[in-house]
Amino acid sequence: MLLDRTFDVSTVPVAGASLPAEALQSVQQFLFHEARLLDERRFDEWNQLWAEDGRYWVPRRHDQENPFDHVSLFWEDAMLRDVRVRRLNHEHNWSQQPPTRASRLVGNVMVDGVDAAGHLIVRSSLQMTEWRLEQRQFGATVFHKLAATDDGGWKIVLKRVNLVNCDGVFGILEVFF
Amino acid sequence: MSLTPEAIAALVRPDSVHRRLYTDPDIFALEMQRIYGQAWIYVGHDSQVPNPGDYHTTRIGDQDVIMVRDTNGEIRVVYNRCPHKGAQLVAAGSGNTGKFFRCPYHAWSFKLDGSHLAAPLRKGLIDTNYDPKHPDFSMRPLARVDSYRGFVFANQSPEGEDLLSFLGGVTTSIDNLCDRSPVGEIEVVGGVFQVMQQSNWKVFYENLHDTMHAPVTHESSFMAARDKAAEQGEMPFELLIMDGNGAPWEFWEALELVAYPNGHGYMEAIFDPAAATRDPVSRAHFESLSKVHGEDKAREILGMNRHNTIIYGSGSPHTVFQQFRVIRPVSVDRTMIEIQTFRLKGAPAEVFDRAITYTNIINSPSSNVMPDDIELYRRCQQGNATNGGDWVSHHRYVGTDKTTEAGMVSTNGTSELPMRNQFAAWKKFMLQTPAQENRHVA
Numbered sequence: 001m002l003l004d005r006t007f008d009v010s011t012v013p014v015a016g017a018s019l020p021a022e023a024l025q026s027v028q029q030f031l032f033h034e035a036r037l038l039d040e041r042r043f044d045e046w047n048q049l050w051a052e053d054g055r056y057w058v059p060r061r062h063d064q065e066n067p068f069d070h071v072s073l074f075w076e077d078a079m080l081r082d083v084r085v086r087r088l089n090h091e092h093n094w095s096q097q098p099p100t101r102a103s104r105l106v107g108n109v110m111v112d113g114v115d116a117a118g119h120l121i122v123r124s125s126l127q128m129t130e131w132r133l134e135q136r137q138f139g140a141t142v143f144h145k146l147a148a149t150d151d152g153g154w155k156i157v158l159k160r161v162n163l164v165n166c167d168g169v170f171g172i173l174e175v176f177f
Numbered sequence: 178m179s180l181t182p183e184a185i186a187a188l189v190r191p192d193s194v195h196r197r198l199y200t201d202p203d204i205f206a207l208e209m210q211r212i213y214g215q216a217w218i219y220v221g222h223d224s225q226v227p228n229p230g231d232y233h234t235t236r237i238g239d240q241d242v243i244m245v246r247d248t249n250g251e252i253r254v255v256y257n258r259c260p261h262k263g264a265q266l267v268a269a270g271s272g273n274t275g276k277f278f279r280c281p282y283h284a285w286s287f288k289l290d291g292s293h294l295a296a297p298l299r300k301g302l303i304d305t306n307y308d309p310k311h312p313d314f315s316m317r318p319l320a321r322v323d324s325y326r327g328f329v330f331a332n333q334s335p336e337g338e339d340l341l342s343f344l345g346g347v348t349t350s351i352d353n354l355c356d357r358s359p360v361g362e363i364e365v366v367g368g369v370f371q372v373m374q375q376s377n378w379k380v381f382y383e384n385l386h387d388t389m390h391a392p393v394t395h396e397s398s399f400m401a402a403r404d405k406a407a408e409q410g411e412m413p414f415e416l417l418i419m420d421g422n423g424a425p426w427e428f429w430e431a432l433e434l435v436a437y438p439n440g441h442g443y444m445e446a447i448f449d450p451a452a453a454t455r456d457p458v459s460r461a462h463f464e465s466l467s468k469v470h471g472e473d474k475a476r477e478i479l480g481m482n483r484h485n486t487i488i489y490g491s492g493s494p495h496t497v498f499q500q501f502r503v504i505r506p507v508s509v510d511r512t513m514i515e516i517q518t519f520r521l522k523g524a525p526a527e528v529f530d531r532a533i534t535y536t537n538i539i540n541s542p543s544s545n546v547m548p549d550d551i552e553l554y555r556r557c558q559q560g561n562a563t564n565g566g567d568w569v570s571h572h573r574y575v576g577t578d579k580t581t582e583a584g585m586v587s588t589n590g591t592s593e594l595p596m597r598n599q600f601a602a603w604k605k606f607m608l609q610t611p612a613q614e615n616r617h618v619a
Contacts, residue, residue: 060370071369075537084401
């Protein structure tokens, strides 16, 4: 359920995390790979990066506490992410003709610590240039909560995108940040 | 071509309107005077300014105004302009200004009703024509302010019908929205979205009751929701509200479209008294209303199953999911939509959860449904700027609409009655000369 209030949306670490250099590099590569999949509109593959119950969240307010008592620009579980991808891929998606093109620059990657369930909390900066009929520029601080997988990889448990203009006036937002 | 009354009248035919209505900046400027200068326009809900000194900035047409609660608890609406140098008194947004407004430029101050309070170093104004009692030295209030069940409206013209007469039969939708609360009261909470459309404001009003577009424009979103529901073997609320646009033609033809004078109206969803007891959220809501009113009344309130309501010039309340899409014209080809969500006081918490979910999924900038609408509004704006033809058609079922005591009703749910009704109101207001215009001439 989308408004399941037991879902831990906090990105404040409960403990620190010290990662070996290789692990830190694998986190960075994971974020770069994620941005690349979105840039190349490989949305189905992007959806495979998520933990089963993972949530994608773009708050409407700075310092918004939760997505339950307040509207959000995005608050999507696996079902809604999949519906969005199906719509983006539909041949009669009038507002995607021509499609949205975007380039994402991910940097300033830092591991902040872990949450109560032991997920890694990673902070990064995002610059995204988007083109569809006109150019738009987005800037955001992004928090990923990542769960380690058995094969040494990562799955996204939470992706929180804090847009610098989250409380502004928007045109339509069709693709993921 | 000058906009004489004859020229304006010729732009609206019984079954079509001239494309200039959407593309001509001079017509837009005149609309700001004659529609937004004479009609009652929704400013905001009184729950947005609960305490004395609370203010909320908004717009009436091209005018920046402030809604503020004064020290007596009364709601005032004043233009956001200091009479000294013209600076905006408060920045855009909401806040509390205390017991008075104080201009950040030269510290002229004003009571919460806008009247002059003080100017510093007053000795420099002695023996001049400065007169603190003269209206030229106060913030100007809107000519008329009134409210209906917490919905605050203002009118820039001192003349014309009162708020209740202006609203007419559309008050039934406001009543139903409020009556869905067991205590009859609602409040704006949970934040507001602001979405910019690249099109003329009238296109959106037309679309709100345009049943013929739903299965065509929204194919990508209802098919995505439908396919997903089939794959997972269930159709939860989040998908159901996207799936509805894909109903077959017979469904839309069977709907009823109701039109009231002044461009207002509503579109009926399927009347189904059993809907009140089918899903857990509705059942809890039904029980909370039954406790206060009894089952018959509760069934009557929840059985009034309306889709979009239109309050022309103000926007579109949605009674069943407690939203108000407020429509603010920005320029001839830009329109800003503010989406408010209401909490029904005293209703179960999950009713508000459902409202928030509806706002997020249908009315957020990231909605999967709205982009195809907005794309088509933009294409109308672009297409109507070409020389490819002069008239925009509203022919469907013209001449078949039935007159009722309160207004008109369609004989077929795909009728373009709502558009014809809106343009009748447009023409009426555009052919009236506001008192202010006369004053400027004199």
